[in-house]
Amino acid sequence: MANQFAINLAFYMLMPYLAAHLAGGLGLAAWAVGLVLGVRTLSQQGMFLIGGALADRFGYKAPIMAGCLLRTGGFALLGWVDQLPALIVASAATGFAGALFNPAVRAYLAAEAGERRVEAFAVFNVYYQAGMLLGPPVGLVLLAADFRLVCVVAAVIFAALTVLQWRALPARGGGGKSGDERSPGMLTQWRTVLVNRPFLLFSLAMIGSYVLTFQVYLALPLAAADALGPAAEKATGALFVISAAVAVVGQTRLTRWATRRWSARGALVRGLTVMGLAFVPPALVPAGDGPTAWLWTLVALVAAVVALAVGSAVVYPFEMDTVVALSGDRLVATHYGLYNTVSGLGITLGNLGTGALWDVAQRHDARWLPWAVLTCTGLACAGAVFALARGGRLTAPGVRPVPG
Numbered sequence: 001m002a003n004q005f006a007i008n009l010a011f012y013m014l015m016p017y018l019a020a021h022l023a024g025g026l027g028l029a030a031w032a033v034g035l036v037l038g039v040r041t042l043s044q045q046g047m048f049l050i051g052g053a054l055a056d057r058f059g060y061k062a063p064i065m066a067g068c069l070l071r072t073g074g075f076a077l078l079g080w081v082d083q084l085p086a087l088i089v090a091s092a093a094t095g096f097a098g099a100l101f102n103p104a105v106r107a108y109l110a111a112e113a114g115e116r117r118v119e120a121f122a123v124f125n126v127y128y129q130a131g132m133l134l135g136p137p138v139g140l141v142l143l144a145a146d147f148r149l150v151c152v153v154a155a156v157i158f159a160a161l162t163v164l165q166w167r168a169l170p171a172r173g174g175g176g177k178s179g180d181e182r183s184p185g186m187l188t189q190w191r192t193v194l195v196n197r198p199f200l201l202f203s204l205a206m207i208g209s210y211v212l213t214f215q216v217y218l219a220l221p222l223a224a225a226d227a228l229g230p231a232a233e234k235a236t237g238a239l240f241v242i243s244a245a246v247a248v249v250g251q252t253r254l255t256r257w258a259t260r261r262w263s264a265r266g267a268l269v270r271g272l273t274v275m276g277l278a279f280v281p282p283a284l285v286p287a288g289d290g291p292t293a294w295l296w297t298l299v300a301l302v303a304a305v306v307a308l309a310v311g312s313a314v315v316y317p318f319e320m321d322t323v324v325a326l327s328g329d330r331l332v333a334t335h336y337g338l339y340n341t342v343s344g345l346g347i348t349l350g351n352l353g354t355g356a357l358w359d360v361a362q363r364h365d366a367r368w369l370p371w372a373v374l375t376c377t378g379l380a381c382a383g384a385v386f387a388l389a390r391g392g393r394l395t396a397p398g399v400r401p402v403p404g
Contacts, residue, residue, distance in 0.1 A: 001127040003064070003161060004105060007071075008131025010157040013139030014075060014150050021147045026082050036084075036091045043095030044102075045344030051096075052103035052337020053186045060108040060173040060333065065165045067101030070094075072158040079151025102340060104173075107333035110324045111172050117324060118264070121317035122255035129247035136240075173333065189334045198393050199326040199335060203342045205384035206319065208377040210343040211350030212275045213312055216243050219354055219370055220301055223282055227297035235298065239305045246309035254313045264318045264325075265389035269382045271314030276378015278307035283371035311378075326394065350377075 022033045055063045074093035081087055113120035142150045193199065221236040228235050258267040281300035286293065327335040354370060361369040388394050 005127040005131045009135045010154040012135025014154045040091040040095040043092040044098040047099035048337040048340040051099035052333040053189045055104035055333035056331045060104040063100040063104040067097040068162040070097035076155040079148040103333040103336040117321045118317045121320040126251045129244045133244035207346030208381040243309045251313045267318045269386045271311045272382035274311035278304045279371040279374040283368040
């Protein structure tokens, strides 16, 4: 938990300000800034499957340490180089670091939590969101002195994490299900995951939820910019804070409440439905200018962010638990790796689609269109998970129930 909090604290104290440093501080062209940022995303999303397979083959501890050590070097390099090739190398290192430790951390948590996985992932998300919440203001304070100071402090945090994991983290994982089994080759690991049909179906069904979650960074800021003008930047920052604060304050309460009332499948379906309905308020904002329209837009955006955060908080721990269940408790990190890769590709395609819809809506004065499509996306995800559960397709291979 502390490891993930510190990872997010260090990451979000630097990354929100990297584009401004590259464009303003170093004077890079916009295409070069996009290239550096894109390399980081691609090297992380594209390498998740490799990171997960390495964790299952060699144990969870080594990739966690390697990822933290790689982030140490990558963040330190970002603060001290000014040539594009070196910046690309640093960006790729920070991305691959995430691909190394993210699947391993989640697999480690699942292994340690045992039957309390849902509760453990709920608490994990609190630490995760708390790091996201505190990172930007800490980075802003350090940025007042120098961008290099931000990079140095972030690198020091990752260096300290590397040492702490080396000294305190017990060895877990490796060799499939338990450390005493012969470790399968990576091609065998990938083949095992790729033929896990229930897991693949669940991964595809959940893609839309990640597209919806990402709209805190895309559609909602675009709506704020259109309606609020100069105040949009502050409003967007406030929306981000509200989203993280809802998760920090409400995650464990929502998880306990959902666990008492619903099964895992029921919680997933209801949470995804709420995530889809979160985009109804912006669609209902009347067109126009002036203080009234400004106020209605702000109220709608806050309502959307709160509903999206609540739905995500309900979904997340049951989603992570379902991935473990569908893995049959074997090659858990590899399953997480492929799951993250699929969701990352979905986010990329979803962002392209949302951006295109936004342009069409602006040209034809149909501002409701992107919100309607996002709402339908959430409802479609909920329907897909419901259909999979009802058809008995969310059961891991090898443990499918036999009819009486």
